[in-house]
Amino acid sequence: xxxxxxxxxxxxxxxxxxxxxxxxxxxxxxxxxxxxxxxxxxxxxxxxxxxxxxxxxxxxxxxxxxxxxxxxxxxxxxxxxxxxxxxxxxxxxxxxxxxxxxxxxxxxxxxxxxxxxxxxxxxxxxxxxxxxxxxxxxxxxxxxxxxxxxxxxxxxxxxxxxxxxxxxxxxxxxxxxxxxxxxxxxxxxxxxxxxxxxxxxxxxxxxxxxxxxxxxxxxxxxxxxxxxxxxxxxxxxxxxxxxxxxxxxxxxxxxxxxxxxxxxxxxxxxxxxxxxxxxxxxxxxxxxxxxxxxxxxxxxxxxxxxxxxxxxxxxxxxxxxxxxxxxxxxxxxxxxxxxxxxxxxxxxxxxxxxxxxxxxxxxxxxxxxxxxxxxxxxxxx
Numbered sequence: 001x002x003x004x005x006x007x008x009x010x011x012x013x014x015x016x017x018x019x020x021x022x023x024x025x026x027x028x029x030x031x032x033x034x035x036x037x038x039x040x041x042x043x044x045x046x047x048x049x050x051x052x053x054x055x056x057x058x059x060x061x062x063x064x065x066x067x068x069x070x071x072x073x074x075x076x077x078x079x080x081x082x083x084x085x086x087x088x089x090x091x092x093x094x095x096x097x098x099x100x101x102x103x104x105x106x107x108x109x110x111x112x113x114x115x116x117x118x119x120x121x122x123x124x125x126x127x128x129x130x131x132x133x134x135x136x137x138x139x140x141x142x143x144x145x146x147x148x149x150x151x152x153x154x155x156x157x158x159x160x161x162x163x164x165x166x167x168x169x170x171x172x173x174x175x176x177x178x179x180x181x182x183x184x185x186x187x188x189x190x191x192x193x194x195x196x197x198x199x200x201x202x203x204x205x206x207x208x209x210x211x212x213x214x215x216x217x218x219x220x221x222x223x224x225x226x227x228x229x230x231x232x233x234x235x236x237x238x239x240x241x242x243x244x245x246x247x248x249x250x251x252x253x254x255x256x257x258x259x260x261x262x263x264x265x266x267x268x269x270x271x272x273x274x275x276x277x278x279x280x281x282x283x284x285x286x287x288x289x290x291x292x293x294x295x296x297x298x299x300x301x302x303x304x305x306x307x308x309x310x311x312x313x314x315x316x317x318x319x320x321x322x323x324x325x326x327x328x329x330x331x332x333x334x335x336x337x338x339x340x341x342x343x344x345x346x347x348x349x350x351x352x353x354x355x356x357x358x359x360x361x362x363x364x365x366x367x368x369x370x371x372x373x374x375x376x377x378x379x380x381x
Contacts, residue, residue: 008036008038013042016039016042017042017045017046020032020042020043020046021046029043029046029047044068044069044070045069045070045071046071047069047071047072048071048072048073048074049072049073049074049075049076050065050069050072050074050075050076051075051076051078052065052075052076052077052078052081053077053078053079053081053082054077054078054079054080054081054124054125054145054146054147054148055079055080055081055082055123055124056082056123057123058077058124058125058129059125059126059128059129059132062125062129062132062133062136063129063132063136065136066132066133066135066136066137067136069137070139071139072137072139072140073139073140073141073142074140074141074142074143075133075137075140075142075143075144076144076146077125077143077144077145077146077148078144078146078147079124079125079146079147079148079149079173080146080147124148124149124150125145125148125150125151126150126151126155127150127151127152127154127155127158128155129155130145130151130155130156130158130159131155131158131159133159134158134159134161134162134163135162137163138162138163139165140163140165140166141165141166141167141168142166142167142168142169142193143159143163143166143168143169143170144168144170144172145170145171145172145174146170146172146173147172147173147174148173148174149173149174149175151171151174151175151176152175152176152177152180153176153177153178153179153180153181153183154180155176155180156171156176156180156181156183156184157179157180157183159184160180160183160184160186160187160188161183161187163188164187164188164189164190165190166184166188166190166191167190167191167192167193168191168192168193168194169184169188169191169193169194169195170193170194170195171194171195171196171199172195172196172197172198172199173197173198173199174199175199175200175201176199176201176202177201177202177206178201178202178203178205178206178209179206180206181202181206181207181209181210182205182206182209182210182213184210184213184214185209185210185211185212185213185214185215186209186213186214187213188214189213189214189216189217190214190217191214191217191218192217192218192219192220193218193219193220194210194218194220194221194222195221195222196221196222196223196224196226196229197222197223197224197225197250198224198225198226199226200225200226200227200228202226202228202229203228203229204228204229204230204232204233204236207223207229207233207236207237208232208233208236211233211236211237211239211240211241212236212240215236215237215239215240215241215242216240216241216242216243217243218237218241218243218244219243219244219245219246220244220245220246220247221237221241221244221246221247221248222246222247222248223248223249223250223251224248224249224250224251224275225250225251226251227251227253228253229251229253229254230253230254230258231254231255231257231258231261232258233258234249234254234257234258234259234261234262235257235258235261237261237262237265237266238261238262238263238264238265238266239261239265241265241266242265242266242267242268243266243268244262244266244268244269245268245269245270245271246269246270246271246272247262247266247269247271247272247273248271248273249273249274249275249276250275250276250300251275251276252276252277252278253278254276254278254279255276255278255279256278256279256280256282256283256286259274259276259279259283259286259287260282260283260286263283263286263287263289263290263291264286264290266291267290267291267292267293268293269291269293269294270293270294270295270296271294271295271296272287272291272294272296272297272298273296273297273298273300274298274299274300274302275299275300275301277301277302277303277304278304279302279304279305280304280305280309281304281305281306281308281309281312283309284305284308284309284310284312284313285308285309285312287312287313287316287317288309288311288312288313288314288315288316288317289312289316290316291316291317292316292317292318292319293319294313294317294319294320295319295320295321295322296320296321296322296323297313297317297320297322297323297324298322298323298324298326299324299325299326299328300324300326300327301326301327301328302327302328302330303327303328303329303330304330305328305330305331306330306331306335307330307331307332307334307335307338309335310331310335310336310338310339311335311338313338313339313342313343314338314339314340314341314342314343315338315342316342317342317343318342318343318344318345319343319345320339320343320345320346321343321345321346321347321348321371322346322347322348323339323343323346323348323349323350324349324350324351324352325350325351325352325354325357326350326351326352326353326354327352327353327354328353328354329353329354329355329356330356331354331356331357332356332357332361333356333357333358333359333360333361333364334361335357335361336357336361336362336364336365337360337361337364339365340361340364340365340367340368340369341364341368343369344368344369344370344371345369345371346365346369346371346372347369347371347372347373347374348372348373348374348375349365349369349372349374349375349376350374350375350376350377351376351377351378352376352377352378353378362375362377
């Protein structure tokens with residue numbers, strides 16, 4: 001092939017793009033982008049996922065990326081990861097110095113300082129960066145903003161207005177408020193997956209508004225350490241999120257009332273993870289009676305929960321395949337036997353720190369659950 005560019009001559013853009021889509025690593029993609037200018041352009045068009053650090057100069061970095069990757073549908077941004085402006089292979093020093101000058105100009109404009117003593121906002125993703133992301137990635141379907149502490153409701157409102165095809169939103173550790181979440185609910189009618197772990201700025205108002213807005217499409221919801229989200233929010237979820245399949249709750253402010261509302265209102269629930277010290281057998285009885293499609297149940301640190309709850313689950317949740325019990329001190333072999341006799345499709349069992357569960361309970365699993373293939377035990381935790 002020396003002296004002849006047979007690939008570029010014979011293959012149309014569509015075929016090369018399809019080849020790029022089958023590359024299984026970023027290193028392979030990067031290598032292909034260095035072959036020639038055409039391949040660089042096509043590789044950028046084929047890129048659908050970006051992973052970005054959110055400390056360094058993320059606002060500027062997002063703007064640069066949005067000009068290069070027009071078809072991105074999934075973006076993961078993590079403030080725990082640093083980012084630096086990338087070196088462009090094949091560029092001259094003068095071009096690189098222009099890039100550095102652009103970075104300095106951006107930071108100077110943002111902070112009003114050229115002496116290097118930039119304000120902290122310059123080093124973390126801000127509402128300005130989120131607005132640039134919304135402008136540049138209109139096809140976005142999945143966005144993760146992990147511990148992006150400078151993001152506020154203003155940025156989230158801008159995102160919602162411009163990224164109307166959003167299906168998955170992870171706001172773990174972001175201090176967003178109710179107005180931003182309400183905007184997402186109002187505009188993003190295709191939203192299916194929402195993670196609100198450690199979103200300390202949210203209250204019931206925001207989640208209730210979201211449930212009213214896009215509850216029909218929501219399939220997965222995670223809530224943890226949100227001290228102002230209570231049973232009121234879960235009642236709204238039960239009323240409006242009829243397609244909900246996955247719910248993860250970690251809160252001391254959730255009680256039986258909230259879990260009961262979800263169990264009654266979300267008949268398609270398949271995955272339920274609870275770490276709620278104020279939830280008792282009453283809620284588990286509701287789950288057993290109402291959540292007949294449940295396949296995974298994980299119970300953590302249940303100190304007010306006895307065999308009565310497991311009896312209800314074993315009686316009603318015949319499709320249960322995966323069960324995790326961690327630090328449930330009042331469970332015994334009798335409760336596990338109820339699961340074994342009722343949930344014969346069980347394949348995965350994990351028990352940690354449940355001191356009253358012993359050999360008898362495990363023997364019942366072995367006897368009745370013939371599909372059981374995984375068992376992890378730490379009974380003396």
